[in-house]
Every structure is written in structure tokens, then in C-alpha cells.
Amino acid sequence: MPWPGLPVDALPAWALLNAAVFHDVKIATLDGKGCGLVCESGLNAEGAYELPTLLSVPHNLVLNAGAVEEYAKEDRNFKQLLDVAGHNSTRDDILLFLLVQTVLASRAHQSSVVGVSNPWTEYIKFLPQEALVPTLWTEDERLLLRGTSLESAVNAKITALTAEFDKIQETSSDIPCWNDLLWQSRAVSLRDWFLLDALYxxxxxxxxxxxxxxVPCIDMVNHSSSPNAFYDESVKDETVLLLRPGVTISAGDEVTISYGEAKSAAEMLFSYGFIDPDATADSLVLTLAPFPDDPLARxxxxxxGExxxxxxxRNNGSIHWESSFAYLMCVNEEDGLDFRVLQDTEGNRQLRVFWQNADVTDQAADFESLIQSHELFALLRLRVVTIVQERLQDQLDRLTSSPAPSSLPASSDISATRSECARAASLLRQIETSILEGSIEALEKERLELLADANVVAYLGSMETANLDIVDEEASNGADEFS
Ligand SMILES: C[S@@+](CC[C@H](N)C(=O)[O-])C[C@H]1O[C@@H](n2cnc3c(N)ncnc32)[C@H](O)[C@@H]1O
Known part of the structure; x- marks a missing residue:
């Protein structure tokens, strides 16, 4: 759809009309970050009893689950749309609302029988029409993520977004007014849905x-690893942006908040389209699949259940890892794991999990605790460590065998990619390579310690003897056949 746009210079007029108040701050265009908030005169929160308010936004402008419900009460056509295509999550409902507002904003000059305008119909015009999150990268750009933890996450998100969009189209096409407004005129494309998801x-x-x-206007504030502001809700239910305690800022300084100290580089890139190398948690998340030959895999x-x-x-150089499923993955029937399908009096069938004859269905996601007291815990832990180490090694091999963006020749497809994407992908690759290498080393250390554990040595010794007995037996059976 032709995305509706308004210059950000018009935002103060929108704010005035809608009672959003900027105090000593203004919106400005900043290098490499789009828009942001800049201080107009010096402010000081040192020893202040009341922290200086930089921005206040009335409650009626806040777009949340309740606001979408309220809007649906005013607009019965939207209610119909929400009833067939929404009510799954707050995010889905807000996206549906934004989709409708975007179409209304882009058709402002045309008469329409659907859609009631509201402050968001105008505000949406101030939002950027581009976002650097990887779901909006080109196929070539996404190749730069090969081997990183984002490779599968981005592909999965693209599949999910496409399915969401198809479902909205399928369910709303039966409602004539929405069919006309959204689909018949081809007003909305899949790319619009991806952009709305990225903006959200x-x-x-x-x-x-x-x-x-x-929250309009507050969503113009950029991120910093040393933020000077934070947001809150006041007693009057306004959303306010306040100067942090003890902070002094001068005219021209950018006002920033933290988007989350605990977010990893991959999460920052996935959600915000940039990585702050000073402020990302040194962590990563990888998918894990059961052994393909495990009959109990399904x-x-x-x-x-997840x-x-x-x-x-990695915190201060020490590695921590966690994988609840790896514990369930490494136990089998011979260890005491059992699954039974039970049927209740109403005929509902339910899968129950048993561990050493006790029903542990409710604890199936925490097998680590269940096996703590097992006499062969060290052996089970060795299996888990091996599973995790192998998965991380596979990931590292994939990461290091796919060429890093910077090592590609100028003539390769990399030239078709934007430099911001190449830079972000390169940084993500460096960060994840370093975490994987450190983790594999720590896991190898633990694996060697477990291999030296007395119980593990005794168990492996007994297994070796049993294997030798089988070999001997097979050899003597073989001799019989030829005698
Ligand atoms: C909440 S919006 C902030 C307003 C936004 N800059 C705009 O122009 O509308 C978040 C987006 O701002 C940009 N951004 C925020 N902080 C940034 C930073 N420290 N470095 C680079 N981009 C940043 C990213 O594009 C991010 O997805």
C-alpha cells in the first residue's frame, strides 16, 4: 500500500491537538537512528524531590488491549473484523488495529464506509516506513545471518507472519466491507504486515x-547503554518520560532510555534492528531437536510442551548454560522413563509421563531436578553435557564455514546488501562465535571431569565388559556355524 507519511516537523501540532506535552525536549532527526528526542535546555535531577518530566502522554492515546476493545465498541465494522481475525493476543489485536488505521490514513482523501478515525490514524503517519529488523531484510541480506542463532529464528518468524497474513485475508474476505477495503483494491500487501509487526x-x-x-511520542525515544531517562505511569494515569535520578543533561543532549539490559545481541537485532555492543547481554539461545532415531522423540x-x-x-567470563529438554532427551526406557496414554471418564486421552514408576507429568519440563537423586546422575549429566556440546559445536561449524560479510569479495552478492545489515550481521557473528567457543571449552572441561567420576568410570567399565562378552559370544556362535 502507499504508506502514509508526514514529516516529523508536524508532530508538535499533532501533540498539541491531542494533549501530549513535551517539556524542554523536542523531536529531532539524528544520525543513523532516525528520529529521537533532544533536550532544549539544561535539566538537572540531582537531589531533586520530584524528577523533571520530559514528556507526558494522556491515557486515551495509549494503544493497548483495552484501547482496541474500546475502539471496537465505537466501530462495529472493526468489531466484526476483530471477532473473526483477532482475540488471540494483545499484539495481534494491536496489529489489526494498526493495519486498519494505516489503510484509513492512506485513503484519507477517499470516502470510506468503514473505519472511525482517531488520533492513531494521524500518528501512524509519523512512524518510519522502513525498519532494519531482519524480517525486513532482503533474501541476500538474510544470508549474512547463516550460522547465527537468528538464522532459524528469522525464518520461523517469516513463516509465522506469512501464515498470520494469509489467515487474516482468508477470514476477513467474507466480510464485504473489509474485502473491499483491504483485499479487492489490493490496498494491503504482505510487506505491510511485516512492517507493522516490525514497528510493533x-x-x-x-x-x-x-x-x-x-505510546505515541514516547516511542520516539532511542536506546542507550547509559540512559538518562525512563518511562512510567503517573497517578493521573498519564504515561510520562522522566529524567533519571541524579542525572544532569544539557541543551542539545539526546534523551535516551534502555530497551533492556538483559537482551542479547540477537534479540536486539531481531527486535530493534541494531546491536549496541556496549550493552548487550553475552548470551544466545539455540533450538534443540530430539535424536532422530529416538522412538520416544515425539x-x-x-x-x-514447548x-x-x-x-x-557468559557473565564476567564464566559460562552458564541451561537446557531442560536435554535432560529429558538423554533418558530412556532402560533408565526408567515411560509414557502412557490414559483415558478419563469423558473419553479424553492424555499423555502421562512416568519416571521410575512415579507419574511426573507435571514435572516433565524439569527432568534435571527429577534425576538429581539418581545413583547414576553423573552419567546422565555426562550425556546432557555431550548433547549440548555437540549442538554448540555444530552451530559453531556452521557459523565459521559460512563466509563472514567482511570476507566476501566486492563482486559477490554482498554488494546487493545494505551496509547497516552487513555491519550488524558481522557484529552478531563475532559475538556469537566468541560465546560458542567459550561455552564449548567450558563444556569440554566438565565432560572430562565427569568422565573421571568414579560412578561413571565403573559404569563405562561394566558396559565395556558386557560388550566384550557379546563379541566373544558372537565369535563362538560364528565358529559353531562353520564347524
Ligand atoms: C522506539 S523507536 C525510536 C524512534 C526511532 N528512532 C524513529 O525514528 O522513529 C526504536 C528504533 O529506533 C532506532 N534506534 C533506537 N536506538 C538506537 C540506537 N542506539 N542506535 C541505532 N538505532 C537506534 C532503531 O531503528 C529502533 O528500532
Whole structure:
């Protein structure tokens, strides 16, 4: 759709009309970051009893689950759309609302029987029409993520977004007014849906009272690893941007908040389209799949109930990793694992998980605790460490065998990629390579320690003897056949 746009210079007029108040700050265009908020005169929160307010936004402008419901009460056509295509999550409902506002904004000069205008119909015109999040990268650009933890995450998100868009089209095409407005005139494309998703992800906030929300004007504030401001909800239910305690800022300084100190480089790039090398948590998350030849693989996945993952983090040089599924993955029937399908009196069938004859269905996601007291815990831990180490090694091999953006010749496809994407991908690759190398080394150390554990040595010794006995037996059976 022709994306509606307004210059950001017009934002103060919108703010005035809608009672959003800027105090000593203004919107400005900043190098490499799009728009941002800049201080107009010096402010000081040192020893202040009341922290200086930089921006206040009335509650009626906050876009959250409740606001979408309220809008649906005013607009029965939107209610119909929401009823067939929404009500799955706050995010989905907000995206549907934004989709409608965008179409209304882009058709402002044309008469339409659907859609009630509201402050967001205008505000959406100030939002950027581009976002550097990888779901909006070109195919060539996405190749730069090969081997990083974002490779599969971005592909999965693209598949999910495409399915969402197809579903909205399918369910709303039966409603004549929405069919006319959204689909028949081809007003909306899949790329629009990707952009709305990117805008939502990079601009939504978690407010103490209003929950997951988009807040106009406050969503213009950029991120810094040493932020000078923070947002909150006031007693009057306004969303306010306040100067941080103890902070002094001068005219011309940029006002910034933190988008989350605990976010990894991959999360920052995925949600916001940039990586702040000073402020990302040294961590990564990888998917984990059960052994392809495990006959219990399907049951384990169903019992676990969520996509299996490995989390790795490095704090002050020491590695921490966690993978609940790896514990379930490494136990089998001979260890005491069992699955039974039980049927209740109403005929509903349910998969139950048993560990050493006890029903542990409710603890299936925490097998680490369940096996702590097992006499062969060290052996089970060795299996888990080996699984995790092999998965990380596979990832590292994939990462290092795909060429880094900077090592590609100018004539290669890299020239078809934007430099911001190449820079971000290159930084992500460096960060993840270093975490993977450090983690593999730590896991190898633990693996060697476990191999020296007395119980493990005794168990492996007994297995070797048993194997030799089988070989002897087979050899003597073979001799019989030829005698
Ligand atoms: C909440 S919006 C902030 C307003 C945005 N700059 C604009 O022009 O509308 C978040 C987006 O701003 C940009 N951004 C914020 N902080 C940044 C930073 N420190 N470095 C680079 N880009 C940043 C990213 O594009 C991010 O997705």
C-alpha cells in the first residue's frame, strides 16, 4: 500500500491537538537512528524531590488491549473484523488495529464506509516506513545471518507472519466491507504486515498499569547503554518520560532510555534492528531437536510442551548454560522413563509421563531436578553435557564455514546488501562465535571431569565388559556355524 507519511516537523501540532506535552525536549532527526528526542535546555535531577518530566502522554492515546476493545465498541465494522481475525493476543489485536488505521490514513482523501478515525490514524503517519529488523531484510541480506542463532529464528518468524497474513485475508474476505477495503483494491500487501509487526516489536513498551502498549511520542525515544531517562505511569494515569535520578543533561543532549539490559545481541537485532555492543547481554539461545532415531522423540516433545532450547550466557567470563529438554532427551526406557496414554471418564486421552514408576507429568519440563537423586546422575549429566556440546559445536561449524560479510569479495552478492545489515550481521557473528567457543571449552572441561567420576568410570567399565562378552559370544556362535 502507499504508506502514509508526514514529516516529523508536524508532530508538535499533532501533540498539541491531542494533549501530549513535551517539556524542554523536542523531536529531532539524528544520525543513523532516525528520529529521537533532544533536550532544549539544561535539566538537572540531582537531589531533586520530584524528577523533571520530559514528556507526558494522556491515557486515551495509549494503544493497548483495552484501547482496541474500546475502539471496537465505537466501530462495529472493526468489531466484526476483530471477532473473526483477532482475540488471540494483545499484539495481534494491536496489529489489526494498526493495519486498519494505516489503510484509513492512506485513503484519507477517499470516502470510506468503514473505519472511525482517531488520533492513531494521524500518528501512524509519523512512524518510519522502513525498519532494519531482519524480517525486513532482503533474501541476500538474510544470508549474512547463516550460522547465527537468528538464522532459524528469522525464518520461523517469516513463516509465522506469512501464515498470520494469509489467515487474516482468508477470514476477513467474507466480510464485504473489509474485502473491499483491504483485499479487492489490493490496498494491503504482505510487506505491510511485516512492517507493522516490525514497528510493533521495536516500539511497544511494558507499562506498569496498562501492560503491553504503544505510546505515541514516547516511542520516539532511542536506546542507550547509559540512559538518562525512563518511562512510567503517573497517578493521573498519564504515561510520562522522566529524567533519571541524579542525572544532569544539557541543551542539545539526546534523551535516551534502555530497551533492556538483559537482551542479547540477537534479540536486539531481531527486535530493534541494531546491536549496541556496549550493552548487550553475552548470551544466545539455540533450538534443540530430539535424536532422530529416538522412538520416544515425539512423546518427549509433546510432554515437554514447548520448543526445546539451549540457553548459554557468559557473565564476567564464566559460562552458564541451561537446557531442560536435554535432560529429558538423554533418558530412556532402560533408565526408567515411560509414557502412557490414559483415558478419563469423558473419553479424553492424555499423555502421562512416568519416571521410575512415579507419574511426573507435571514435572516433565524439569527432568534435571527429577534425576538429581539418581545413583547414576553423573552419567546422565555426562550425556546432557555431550548433547549440548555437540549442538554448540555444530552451530559453531556452521557459523565459521559460512563466509563472514567482511570476507566476501566486492563482486559477490554482498554488494546487493545494505551496509547497516552487513555491519550488524558481522557484529552478531563475532559475538556469537566468541560465546560458542567459550561455552564449548567450558563444556569440554566438565565432560572430562565427569568422565573421571568414579560412578561413571565403573559404569563405562561394566558396559565395556558386557560388550566384550557379546563379541566373544558372537565369535563362538560364528565358529559353531562353520564347524
Ligand atoms: C522506539 S523507536 C525510536 C524512534 C526511532 N528512532 C524513529 O525514528 O522513529 C526504536 C528504533 O529506533 C532506532 N534506534 C533506537 N536506538 C538506537 C540506537 N542506539 N542506535 C541505532 N538505532 C537506534 C532503531 O531503528 C529502533 O528500532
Amino acid at each position: 516489536r521495536s516500539r511497544c513498551l511494558e507499562l506498569p498499569k496498562s501492560g503491553e502498549s504503544m 512423546a518427549k516433545l509433546v510432554a515437554f 520448543p526445546p532450547k539451549i540457553h548459554v550466557a
